[in-house]
Amino acid sequence: MTGTTPRGVSGEQAAARWVRGMFGRIAGHYDLLNHLLSFNLDRRWRARTVDRVAEILERPNARVLDLCCGTGDVLLALEDRSKSAALGSDFCHPMLVEARRKIAAKRYRSTLFEADALALPLAGESLDLIAIAFGFRNLANYGDGLREMLRVLKPEGTVAILEFSQPTNRVFGSLYGFFCARVLPWIGGLISGSREAYSYLPESIGKFPGPELLAQQMREAGFRKVEFERMTGGAVALHLGRK
Numbered sequence: 648m649t650g651t652t653p654r655g656v657s658g659e660q661a662a663a664r665w666v667r668g669m670f671g672r673i674a675g676h677y678d679l680l681n682h683l684l685s686f687n688l689d690r691r692w693r694a695r696t697v698d699r700v701a702e703i704l705e706r707p708n709a710r711v712l713d714l715c716c717g718t719g720d721v722l723l724a725l726e727d728r729s730k731s732a733a734l735g736s737d738f739c740h741p742m743l744v745e746a747r748r749k750i751a752a753k754r755y756r757s758t759l760f761e762a763d764a765l766a767l768p769l770a771g772e773s774l775d776l777i778a779i780a781f782g783f784r785n786l787a788n789y790g791d792g793l794r795e796m797l798r799v800l801k802p803e804g805t806v807a808i809l810e811f812s813q814p815t816n817r818v819f820g821s822l823y824g825f826f827c828a829r830v831l832p833w834i835g836g837l838i839s840g841s842r843e844a845y846s847y848l849p850e851s852i853g854k855f856p857g858p859e860l861l862a863q864q865m866r867e868a869g870f871r872k873v874e875f876e877r878m879t880g881g882a883v884a885l886h887l888g889r890k
């Protein structure tokens with residue numbers, strides 16, 4: 648389990664550059680395609696993630712980060728439920744521009760900053776919660792990503808990793824596989840103009856380790872109380888862990 652390996656790209660730096668460039672090209676269509684291609688289930692997956700960490704959000708002065716926040720949907724959901732403003736970070740500027748627009752439209756107070764998830768400009772032991780939705784799979788090095796999260800979390804701090812996975816039921820798995828391999832690149836390419844982005848999506852999902860392996864990796868990195876739940880027949884999994 649190392650990190651993302653986009654087709655035809657070798658080395659961690661090149662992979663990170665490729666990922667940043669690809670999200671930059673689809674930023675303007677990202678939300679529409681997310682909702683469309685997930686049949687709006689993405690809203691439920693994010694809502695469930697926020698529900699699972701609600702106890703932290705209700706604490707006064709909780710320091711919360713939406714890591715790889717993209718266009719900010721989790722960030723907005725966190726601020727909806729939180730007593731204080733949240734932080735959002737991403738290394739793709741066009742995605743942050745979209746997030747900024749949505750935060751301003753809601754008159755929310757969340758703060759955004761541009762940074763690589765593997766080298767966050769945050770003090771050690773400064774956060775109570777990190778939520779990362781559909782970002783972890785794209786990191787160039789998963790172990791380094793987990794270690795950086797551990798560094799910035801306070802003792803007892805929580806990480807919530809929401810990520811795509813593989814359905815457990817064979818029939819549903821075949822349908823899902825067909826949808827991901829054939830339908831998704833076609834519709835995604837048509838609307839966003841970037842077929843490579845929506846070919847990368849199913850490829851990266853297919854290569855991403857299953858929930859048990861990710862849970863093991865989290866434990867090996869040093870997280871405790873690691874647990875996961877599958878959603879939508881296993882198409883998505885939410886992992887929680889404590890520092």
Ligand SMILES: C[S@@+](CC[C@H](N)C(=O)[O-])C[C@H]1O[C@@H](n2cnc3c(N)ncnc32)[C@H](O)[C@@H]1O
Binds near residue numbers: 666721737785786
């Ligand atoms: C699939 S999007 C998810 C966005 C958002 N969290 C959501 O739920 O829709 C993945 C995001 O991760 C960001 N990302 C990937 N690797 C990153 C890294 N190393 N550092 C910071 N952001 C990264 C991308 O720029 C992109 O915005």
